[in-house]
Amino acid sequence: MTEISIPEVALVLLDGASGSGKTRFAREHFGRYESISSDECRGLVSNDPNDQSATQAAFDVLHTIAAKRLQAGLLTVIDATNVQVDARASLIQLARDHDVLPVAIVFDLAESVLLEHDRGRDDTPRGARVIRRHQGQLRRSLKGLRREGFRGVHVLSTPEEVASVRIVRRRLLTDFTDDHGPFDVIGDVHGCLPELETLLGELGYAIHRDDTGRAVDATHPEGRRALFLGDLVDRGPDSVGVLRLAMGMHQAGHALAVPGNHEEKLVAALDGKRKTMTHGLAETMLQLSQESDEFRREVREWAHGLVSHLVLDDGKLVVAHAGLKEAYHGRSSGRVRAFALYGDTTGETDEYGLPVRLDWAADYRGQAVVLHGHTPVQEAEWRNNVMCLDTGCVFGGKLSALRYPERELVQVPALERYADPIRPLTAPRGSQAGGGAPASGGAESGRAAGSARSTSSENASQPGDQAQPATPRAAGELRSADVLGRRIVETSLHGKVSVRAEQAAGGFETLSRFAVAPSWLPYLPPTMAPSPTSSEPGYLEHPREAFKAFAAAGVERVVCEEKHMGSRAVVLLSRDAETAARRFGGEPGESGIVY
Known part of the structure; x- marks a missing residue:
């Protein structure tokens, strides 16, 4: 045969x-x-x-x-x-x-x-x-x-x-759709072994050590697995220790991993194909030079064998080091791998000598959650069902993990600033579709904000659409395509709520004409449902029908008061003007709003 x-x-x-x-x-x-x-x-x-x-x-x-x-x-x-x-x-x-x-x-x-x-x-x-x-x-x-x-x-x-x-x-190497987790997805470690061990402890893992005390594995009592988003090495104090632990967990079935651009450069260096040793690679190679030939071969084979991205949990979760637009999920090509490792770049460099990246997440409308790292940010936030978990631990920030499917963010602070970023860390871009409040610092465990997220069946890119470069979007820039058209809003309490195109258009007109800037609108107070239309002649509403309706709904006590139209107000206060500008896009001097 x-x-x-x-x-x-x-x-x-x-x-x-x-x-x-x-x-x-x-x-x-x-x-x-x-x-x-x-x-x-x-x-x-x-x-x-x-x-x-x-x-x-x-x-x-x-x-x-x-x-x-x-x-x-x-x-x-x-x-x-x-x-x-x-x-x-x-x-x-x-x-x-x-x-x-x-x-x-x-x-x-x-x-x-x-x-x-x-x-x-x-x-x-x-x-x-x-x-x-x-x-x-x-x-x-x-x-x-x-x-x-x-x-x-x-x-x-x-x-x-x-x-x-x-x-x-x-099956495609990226196809892990039958793996439903649960996972603890960990952002860029960059050689920060002490912080990684602390984070694993916060997540409930037990660290296993060899006879010399080196961490070689970690297990969770509930069978959870870690999922590393790449860039395990370079810049930090112990890249070899991080590799030993991550490789041990992966080989024992206690972790999954995708490669980062730093792993790709490490493989090239181990193969003798890379002459420049920048961004911490020289220090990693020096650490590896003190290890055995066998260990270096294991590192090379392990890093070389990692797949560009993984599609998990029936396609509900996609992980890639630099993220991945919907058209590339589960696809196999050189440009898909390049996107997964380096992001959506223009081919140009900025004033810091780093690649100019397009903000693909701003235009993402996929159903799958996309978790990534690569671009260090000050805070981990939801944006259009996308979260970046690189919170700059090696630069003195935090090491972050997201519990999936719970969507709980767990973070530990860096013990020290091991390296200086070439470019300042990216500040949060404010509330977006699927966005929410930024996570606070320190060792913590809390539910990540932004459990409501939306997708559009008319404006979303369909799987397999030929990739087009994302249009650069300035911080705070609003686009009508984000909200117009038929879309489904997924809420934490009421499941999926469908918004018809004509409803979205009406709401868009009202907010455009009468509301404050959308960045200042994280909350809209609900309107009380009116009582049933009265059957009494000459009455639109009548107390008799209203009391019956409350009783039928199980309400035992009703408070009656005179109604004044427009009597409600929402007061939003930030810690200071700097926070207001960073979180809500406030103008200089603004620290809050009343509406």
């Missing part, structure tokens, strides 16, 4: 001359809708599957169908000859556009077999001349298929091999 392993989500090209049995193979091994036949597409556009004059239109249809399937994250099989380089190139580009891997299954059968199959075709035979041309084109390009961009090439040379094939669909 010939076993062919393909990713669960991929673009599979069946390559072979006419008469090689591609269509029969597709019917036997793939689902009814998974395979797209070029002959079928010709028939759709011309009523004749053999009409060669309709080939261009047929392939336009084929590419459109394939693109829509790949956008939806579905395995897609192309049943066409695919013997020409140009024909394959357009399909390989299609796979790249949707960040899936292209795979080729090649039918390199003998000419005599092809001619025999051709004579037995139900439709019009192609003839010996066409088959010989196809066969020649295929064999001339056979050795270069991997160079063209195929990540898997499987060649079948005999009818017996074709008949014995077994297709095995392998």
Whole structure:
């Protein structure tokens, strides 16, 4: 039996001359809708599957169908000859556009077999001349298929091999959807071993040590697991100790991990491919030089084997070092890995010499929670179902973890300032959709604010949409697209509340005309529900019906008082003007508001 392993989500090209049995193979091994036949597409556009004059239109249809399937994250099989380089190139580009891997299954059968199959075709035979041309084109390009961009090439040379094939669909390396946790997701450690051990203790883990007292594992009595967001090394006092503990937990099944850009640079340095040793890498390499060759090999293999991002809990949780836009969740390509490690960058550098990053989280509207690190912030906050857990421990800030699915933030303060940031830490951007109050410092455990979050079914990027660069957004900038359109607001007490587009438009107009700045509106007082319309002639409401309604609702005591319209007020006070500017976007001198 010939076993062919393909990713669960991929673009599979069946390559072979006419008469090689591609269509029969597709019917036997793939689902009814998974395979797209070029002959079928010709028939759709011309009523004749053999009409060669309709080939261009047929392939336009084929590419459109394939693109829509790949956008939806579905395995897609192309049943066409695919013997020409140009024909394959357009399909390989299609796979790249949707960040899936292209795979080729090649039918390199003998000419005599092809001619025999051709004579037995139900439709019009192609003839010996066409088959010989196809066969020649295929064999001339056979050795270069991997160079063209195929990540898997499987060649079948005999009818017996074709008949014995077994297709095995392998899960993507990022697919942890059947792992439901619970997890304790930990932000950038950067060699801060004392703080990591303290944080694990706050989270309820027991540290296990070897004979020399070094931390080599940590277990939780309730079976929880840590999930490291990368950048375990560099800048801090004990990168080797952090690696030893994280690797031990991971190998024992007590932790998961994704790589950070500092792990990628460490692997390159261990391979001798990195000449510059900046941002703490030199110190980490010096620490590793004092370890055994075996330990250095283990570090290299472990860090090299980490997957760019993980999709967990039925797709409800996505973790990546620098975050990940929705179109990239569960996808496989170089640009997805680059985004996961470095974020959405413009290719330019700022005045500090660091990459200019686009604020992708401001435009995120996905259902999945995205947890990341990479860009140190002063406080961990929810923004559009996204939280950055890098709170700058190595720079004297805090080491942060989020309990998932509880959404409880746990933090410990840095014991000291081990390094100075090149760029000042990012301040919170204020209340956003899914946002909330910033977490306070110190060792603490509290529910992270922002349990209400919203998603838009009209404005959200659909899974598989071709990635477009996020438009830079200034701090405090408001956009109507954040609130307009039909959307679902997920609340902690009342579940999901649907807001229709016309309701959102009405609320948008009211707030635009009559309200204070939205950044000052973390709370709107509820309106008392009116009593039922009175059945008494001449009355809109009557005490008799009102008392009956309260009694039916189980209210035993009713206080009656004269009603004054507009009598309520909300007073919002900040600690000082600096806090008001940072948290609510207040103007200079403003420390609060009454509305």
